[in-house]
Amino acid sequence: MADLRIERDSLGPMEVPADALYGASTARAVENFPIARRPLPPRIVHVYGALKQACAEVHAEMGTLDGRRAEAIAQAAAEVARGLHDAHFPVDVYQTGSGTSTNMNVNEVVATLANERLGLGRVTKAEGGVHPNDHVNKGQSSNDTFPTVMHVACALTLRDDLLPVLERLVTTLGERAEAAGDTVKIGRTHLMDATPLEVAHVLGAHATAVREAAGGIRRAVDRLCRDLPLGGTAVGTGLGAPPGFAARVLARLSDRFGLSLREAEDHVAAQSAKHAFVEAHGHVRTCALALAKVANDLRHLAAGPRAGPAELRLPAVQPGSSIMPGKVNPVLCESVLQVAMRVLGNDATVTLADLAGVGSIFELNTAMPVMADAFLESVALLARAVDVFEARCVRGLSVDAARCHELVERSLMVVTALVPRLGYDLCAEIADDAYRTNRTIREVVLERGLVPAEELDALLDPVRLARGGQ
Known part of the structure; x- marks a missing residue:
């Protein structure tokens, strides 16, 4: 049997693989959602890591989180952002619709890495250490x-x-x-022959x-x-987020990613x-x-x-x-x-x-x-x-090119170029004659003596036709 450790959340104890960086909330999600049997794409996790890093750094700047914890969180989250711990994000795509399970997965992994940095062991919660909700998720909501x-x-x-x-x-x-x-x-046009181009x-x-x-x-x-x-927390009112917190976090992320990220006016x-x-x-x-x-x-x-x-x-x-x-x-x-x-x-x-x-x-x-x-x-x-x-x-x-020329020469629709000279009705008759007798428009017009050969060559010149008759 695999080595396990006990982690706890608000619903009680959960067995977690001893080498896992996540904790009880993630373990519950893994049990609850064996649906697609694949997690969200890694880029979601990497951007989440960058977000948690920026949040910790801004908290440190604002004095809303002590420097020791903020630094440990920021360093841990930076590793997540670099994709160093992708194997520890197993939550299924088809999970809670708010993405809470993924957010908690990130919170727990970052907390564990931070606690390890602080010398407190591989645990998501430790006395005097980093807590996934109280510290990593501070001023934030999954929502x-x-x-x-x-x-x-x-x-x-x-x-x-x-x-x-x-x-x-x-x-x-x-x-x-x-x-x-x-x-x-x-x-x-309509899958049928039309004029050349x-x-x-x-x-x-x-x-x-x-x-x-x-x-x-x-x-x-x-x-x-x-x-x-970001900054709206649970329902868009911003409860629990320090004033100006979201704007500072988005400014950091904008610099990091080269994007112009803007906070919502109506959260x-x-x-x-x-x-x-x-x-x-x-x-x-x-x-x-x-x-x-x-x-x-x-x-x-x-x-x-x-x-x-x-x-x-x-x-x-x-x-x-x-x-x-x-x-x-x-x-x-x-x-x-x-x-x-x-x-x-x-x-x-x-x-x-x-x-x-x-x-x-x-x-x-x-x-x-x-x-x-x-x-x-x-x-x-x-x-x-x-x-x-x-x-x-x-x-x-x-x-x-030879095949293109062959099809243009045999096309009935080149007769369109003769309409200004011969009129629509006569041109329709010419096209019908050419189709029934399996001849080209050129052959029928010359046989009938309707247009001199030199003039006809100019009128039916493929390049001229393709350029609008000019």
Whole structure:
């Protein structure tokens, strides 16, 4: 049997693994919530550590906590922030909706580490030492710290993990557009042939969409950094927090993370609902939709290689079939699309978690852990998917110029360029004739003697058509 020690909380004694840094409250949560059997993402814990460190340092400055305890707490919390003790944060994602179990897990680990520093042994509570509630959690509540932490953690993940790969994808799409030169392809609307445009137009439009999505992510970062509930404590009234405490803590965290973190003007509003969080994930959802459009268009334009458009060539990264030799599939595009599906599912979770009567009830939202987990998963999946998609698919994309020219020449919709010269009705007749007889528009017009050959060449010039007839 594993070595155990006895820890106590307000409900009584609990057996805790002897080598664990956490205490009774965490042990109860582990017993109560064997649901997902995985904890919240480490970034939540790391930001929580930074928060507890800042709180201890501010208490020391304000004289609201003695220097000996404050220093021990700050040093212990700094280790948590650096990820040195991640194995001691086992609380499940699906726990108490306020995140209290995670907050207490952090409080207990920090208290134990602080008590060890003070020479009092591996205990969460010690006479003359650090107490997880009285000292580590001083001036705080789970109700204001957990939502603050989830906002900061998500803002950091968006800025540090997702934005750089989006910007790289924008650059690569731009480079591929430039490499396409003035190659013209047939346009398609309603999945049917339309008038021509340049391949560069298509890839440039994708670059624009991703660039705009990145702009949305920047707005999401800003939204997450505003109206932070720290300082509201239990219900937004600030009971137990020294005046000016939250502003000082957020100033320290702003300097540490390079974010402009701002305390809420209305703490009750900031704690009772999570509208800002839903708004921020909405930008993540829009980003997923933009990426899905890019991936889907590329895989369709590369479909073939002989019975589809095959205007683009995607890098062959793996055999595509266990039964069909030589088959290669657009697997990286499919990966991006599946990630987008997951993000949309996570968006539904985040939204439902803020729904009145479900998550946001009276003075507190009680579905914050699942919101944080869904948000961070969305960003992590998108960041990894974009990283691979850019490096292994888009960067190696090429254009089959001959195939593009063939499809433009055979397209019926180039007849649109003749409408000003011949009129709509006659052009519709020409298109129908070309379709029924399996000929090109050029062939039908020349046979009928409707337009001289030299003039027709100018009117049907692919580059001219792709540039609006100019």
